[in-house]
Amino acid sequence: LLCEPKTYPTQKQAETLDFWVPDTVLSIAEGDKVDFRVEGYVAYDVQALIEHSGMPFEIMIEDVQLAVQREQDSNIRAVHSYEKYNDIDTINAWTGSIAEENPDLVSRSFFTTSYEGRPVYLLKVGKSGSNKKAIFIDCGFHAREWVTPAFCQWFVKEAINSYGSDEEFTNLLDNLDFYILPVLNVDGYAYSWTNDRLWRKTRSLNKNQKCVGTDPNRNFDAAWCTGGASASPCSTVYCGSTPESENETKALGDFIRNNLSSIKGYLTIHSYSQMLLFPYSYTNLRAKDHNELNSLAKSAVEKLATLHGTVYTYGPGGKTIYISAGGSDDWAYDTGVKYSYTFELRDLGTYGFLLPESQIKDTCEETMLAVKHIAEHILNNA
Numbered sequence: 001l002l003c004e005p006k007t008y009p010t011q012k013q014a015e016t017l018d019f020w021v022p023d024t025v026l027s028i029a030e031g032d033k034v035d036f037r038v039e040g041y042v043a044y045d046v047q048a049l050i051e052h053s054g055m056p057f058e059i060m061i062e063d064v065q066l067a068v069q070r071e072q073d074s075n076i077r078a079v080h081s082y083e084k085y086n087d088i089d090t091i092n093a094w095t096g097s098i099a100e101e102n103p104d105l106v107s108r109s110f111f112t113t114s115y116e117g118r119p120v121y122l123l124k125v126g127k128s129g130s131n132k133k134a135i136f137i138d139c140g141f142h143a144r145e146w147v148t149p150a151f152c153q154w155f156v157k158e159a160i161n162s163y164g165s166d167e168e169f170t171n172l173l174d175n176l177d178f179y180i181l182p183v184l185n186v187d188g189y190a191y192s193w194t195n196d197r198l199w200r201k202t203r204s205l206n207k208n209q210k211c212v213g214t215d216p217n218r219n220f221d222a223a224w225c226t227g228g229a230s231a232s233p234c235s236t237v238y239c240g241s242t243p244e245s246e247n248e249t250k251a252l253g254d255f256i257r258n259n260l261s262s263i264k265g266y267l268t269i270h271s272y273s274q275m276l277l278f279p280y281s282y283t284n285l286r287a288k289d290h291n292e293l294n295s296l297a298k299s300a301v302e303k304l305a306t307l308h309g310t311v312y313t314y315g316p317g318g319k320t321i322y323i324s325a326g327g328s329d330d331w332a333y334d335t336g337v338k339y340s341y342t343f344e345l346r347d348l349g350t351y352g353f354l355l356p357e358s359q360i361k362d363t364c365e366e367t368m369l370a371v372k373h374i375a376e377h378i379l380n381n382a
């Protein structure tokens with residue numbers, strides 16, 4: 001499987017396999033390290049095949065079902081908690097109460113309605129002022145990346161708790177607005193709670209197709225549906241019928257287009273693999289602002305590591321990691337948002353998407369350091 005990923009079993013079949021890192025067989029080159037999940041008895045066949053080939057391999061999660069059961073290891077019994085994974089209804093209710101309780105710092109607006117009819121809410125966090133620069137942060141693009149909505153909630157909590165007591169964060173909130181979108185792909189996220197913990201895409205039906213959903217992070221007009229994206233609706237990296245074919249991605253595109261004069265930064269939070277990436281992912285060519293984006297990424301991951309020693313790699317998506325077209329970070333950058341970054345949070349594959357709740361706090365705390373560092377640079381330079 002690993003030596004000839006594009007020919008075995010067939011490309012179409014291989015595209016439907018569940019690759020975790022990178023997120024599709026289409027992005028794998030010979031010699032790459034990959035994480036993927038194999039189901040049931042096939043796992044033994046695949047293991048035998050790899051053993052026979054002599055390639056080095058390691059089983060990170062022997063029993064995914066068991067890891068799912070152990071993931072929710074918090075003892076907290078409150079309905080909503082920042083140190084637990086919260087389901088979509090709980091997060092939506094939280095967006096309402098957090099805005100209601102902190103009207104001078106947080107406001108909630110209706111972002112869009114999802115394909116299945118769920119509300120998508122946006123929070124605006126910051127002290128009111130005129131002509132403020134803004135940073136847009138989204139979480140929950142990919143349904144199974146549960147630690148990412150946890151981070152967006154954590155950010156809002158920290159902003160509220162720090163305002164007036166922490167000089168650095170107070171300064172950021174006085175001078176910047178943060179748009180926080182806790183869960184973009186609300187339908188996929190709900191489905192990952194009720195039906196398939198490892199679901200990735202949206203839940204929109206594809207015309208005359210049995211397979212459901214589009215990969216929202218292949219659905220933007222940035223070399224759309226070329227490298228590392230698939231035109232097959234059964235693929236986990238299906239690019240959709242057109243750019244911004246999904247209600248959720250269209251709403252994000254519209255919002256950024258309509259607020260281009262104020263939005264100076266775009267941070268999209270994913271997991272896992274501990275990386276900080278910036279444009280481009282659709283090409284190996286360097287972005288115009290490569291040097292500045294690169295040195296800011298370097299200092300941000302250094303800052304992140306100071307808390308718990310968590311090591312991040314960083315660089316332009318395509319060149320350092322792998323080519324993938326149609327991502328929101330590349331699109332935002334080409335649209336005019338210079339400081340455009342993708343975070344891939346913890347871990348390196350020990351738990352992968354099934355990061356135990358007991359790691360939410362440390363993950364969010366360290367990520368906050370990097371995000372605040374980037375925000376400070378934007379405040380001083382944009």
Ligand SMILES: [Zn+2]
Nearest residue numbers: 142145270271
């Ligand atoms: Zn992702």
